[in-house]
Amino acid sequence: MMAVATLERDAELMLRVRDGDTESFALLLGRHRSPVIHFVYRMVQNQPVAEELAQEVFLRVYRSRANYEPTAKFTTWLFRIASHLALNWIRDRRHERGQESLDEATPDGMVRQVSDREISKEQAMVRESKFEEIRRAIHSLPEKQKAAVLMHKYEEMEYSQIAGVLECSESAVKSLLFRAYESLRARLAHMA
């Protein structure tokens, strides 16, 4: 019921954008800005790149407004654009850098700052270490498995919607997720 309401709201807004209502675009941006940026960030693991790609996502939405038809759920279309851009960026970067293992290093020398000043230094280190372990484990997954896991875990998408985004069957998504979580369980077993 909730999903239907969301579909109707987003599609309705997008149809208004199509008719030239820029306020509706601002509303759509407000609703989906964070999920898109967070998803792309977890895919590419680089915040400036994630924001650049997310801008491209919304730019493409805006550019396609004239031809928009609410045939699929708006978020499926939105995340399809986002995952295409993120996967292309990952592939291009891999070609540029060769098949080097990024597993050992923090991407682009990213040093994550622990912003919470309330927690102790020790707690911060434990948290940082956990973050790094999870980040590397997710980073090591094959691209499609990674995209499926991120949508399943962090965006709380249903199998059918993930299938729509990745343009595959629901059973293929279940298989992708099973293999991805299997790898993560094996890799992060020591954390359990």
Added chain:
Amino acid sequence: MLNIKMTCPLQTGNADVLLDYCARSLDAERKAMLEKHMESCAECREMAGAQSQIWSAMDAFEAETISADFDRKLYNRIEELERVPAWERFWAPVRDYLQGQPAWRPVLSIAAASAVLVVVFVVRGDVPQPVIEPSGAIIDVRDVEQAEHVLEDLEMLRQFDAGSSGANAQKEVL
């Protein structure tokens, strides 16, 4: 209802039930059935335990704070887009689509490279001609010129000879 026995999800290839259970997205009825099943299935119990721990641990992968000027940058780009000519705006979605299809990318690269080569040759005017050799079906231009020279020389000699014999004949007549 709860008396219906659940077949082992791992034995029947339905491990997604266990994933849903750990993600707390399983409906109450199936949750109860799975919990009943796990009482007697060590394999499912073990997997659900490990998956639950991973599920919780993954919360540590927090997202970063979004830049305050994200919207401003986006609207600047939209403004720039509005200034772009209409044909470019028409072409951009097509280009975006093709760029999103990895299978097209090498084809597009090759096509673009070929188009550039054709343009270069056309502009320079040195489009390579087909070369057929050594059959002799196509005669080199220099050979034709030489043949013409030879024929001209022969004609001159013939005229010279004719002139000489004509003079001799005049002598004889005289």
